[in-house]
Amino acid sequence: MKNRKKIAAALLTTSNKPLELREVFLDALLPGEVRVKSLAAGLCHSDLHYLNGALPISLPAVLGHEVLGEIVEVADEQSAHRVGQRVIATITPACGVCARCISGLSTQCLSTSSLRARVRPKLLDSKGEVVTQLGSIGAFSEEFIIKEVAAVQVADFIPNAEGCLMGCAVATGFGSVVHGAKVTPLDSVAVIGCGGVGIAAIQAAKISGAKQIIAIDLHDEKLQRAITFGATNTVKSDGDVIAQIRKILPLGVDKSFEAVGSPITAALAFEMLATGGTATILGLEKPGSLISISAELLIEGDRHLQGAYMGANQLSRDVETFAQHYLSGDLQLGNMVTSRWAFSEINEGFESMKDPSSIRAVVEW
Known part of the structure; x- marks a missing residue:
């Protein structure tokens, strides 16, 4: 040696x-x-x-x-x-x-x-x-x-x-909102999975001025925490998620983010979109995994399905931004x-x- x-x-x-x-x-x-x-x-x-x-x-x-x-x-x-x-x-x-x-x-x-x-x-x-x-x-x-x-x-x-x-968590979650989906104050947002990446995405959506932020998770504890980070609504994922989303936003959400790593939740992120909406898939999935989506929702509704690997971050620039939002208390x-x-x-x-x-x-x- x-x-x-x-x-x-x-x-x-x-x-x-x-x-x-x-x-x-x-x-x-x-x-x-x-x-x-x-x-x-x-x-x-x-x-x-x-x-x-x-x-x-x-x-x-x-x-x-x-x-x-x-x-x-x-x-x-x-x-x-x-x-x-x-x-x-x-x-x-x-x-x-x-x-x-x-x-x-x-x-x-x-x-x-x-x-x-x-x-x-x-x-x-x-x-x-x-x-x-x-x-x-x-x-x-x-x-x-x-x-x-x-x-x-x-x-x-x-x-x-x-x-x-x-x-990782912040670079991916924050970056997916800012760089990947380019969320604005005109957008409603849903985040599936309230772990590190999902919570970072929720905070970025709030900083970006999203008009509504829906946190989706299986655990009540994570949903309660999501509210403290900026979520305006919560949906527990052990029921009919789409029905619950429609009660909050009848037309669907403008931007959705999947931070779980499952073809099922990835398809769900697409299904909950409003016309013209964009679903950004962040969770890593097993090699060979396939995501099945509705052709009708895709073609007739002008909906988009995309990735944002590592949040499409620009880390050498983004880290300074993260630091300033940390100082202000927003991150x-x-x-x-x-x-x-x-x-x-x-x-x-x-x-x-x-x-x-x-x-x-x-x-x-």
């Missing part, structure tokens, strides 16, 4: 089994990279899907992608980053110069795959086997290596646990963190996600 640093990581060795705290070996930096010490990481439902085997990943693996850390080493002296800066990592590093980037579509950058690629593996286990890192980050470890362009500086006044949410990052765990308690943190009142569990180092 010459030239590699020994660090602790939460290793996924078998699907649907607890993570194992193990020693792994982190490579030396290559040009264009920074080494980051983990400070706080959110436990995202995407991580949970890989943990329980619902989504495939090569094992052994280190999960974790929603993270805030401190730069402890920079490969290039001319880098815009400096040791001591706190940054969040983005799972969608962008080159900034390709056709998609200059069109404002950085989450669809043509060079993301090459930016994630590396001539040597970042992590090896004690046997010398390559360890996969989710999103080329692998945040459930003491330290990780990312490309400079994947690190976005965070304002000093943002606390660690709150700040890490900006890397309640602190209230989104519903439990905090030491790194050694990461499995208990994942268990806590089953609590109906949970929005985001955060691991802190």
Whole structure:
């Protein structure tokens, strides 16, 4: 393990089994990279899907992608980053110069795959086997290596646990409203799923001035919380959701957001639309999943179904906006963190996600 640093990581060795705290070996930096010490990481439902085997990943693996850390080493002296800066990592590093980037579509950058690629593996286990890192980050470890362009500086006044949410939950939920669906004060909004992404979308809809915001979830606890974040109405999803929506908005909603990750709720998001409305699907689904929608509603009603991968965010710009809304109190990052765990308690943190009142569990180092 010459030239590699020994660090602790939460290793996924078998699907649907607890993570194992193990020693792994982190490579030396290559040009264009920074080494980051983990400070706080959110436990995202995407991580949970890989943990329980619902989504495939090569094992052994280190999960974790929603993270805030401190730069402890920079490969290039001319880098815009400096040791001591706190940054969040983005799972969608962008080159900034390709056709998609200059069109404002950085989450669809043509060079993301090459930016994630590396001539040597970042992590090896004690046997010398390559360890996969989710999103080329692998945040459930003491330290990780990312490309400079994947690190976005965070304002000093943002606390660690709150700040890490900006890397995924807020970037996705907020971005889907602002960049993806472009919600305005003329729009009514419905959000299916009131976890981290959904709550971020609700807050963004309120900040965007949406005239009505309907929160939809199976759990009363989540619906009650949604009201404190800006929802004007709630619908429990154990009944006829469309009928309940029509009682509130007889013509349907203008913009809907699905943050669950199910073909059923994705189809529901489309079905509840008013004429000309747009449904934005955010939840990750199993490979091969298909969404079935009504041809009549699509063709005759001019309705739209779209994705907004990672909220179609422009993270290097958006983070500053998140910070200002946090300062004003409009973006309640602190209230989104519903439990905090030491790194050694990461499995208990994942268990806590089953609590109906949970929005985001955060691991802190």
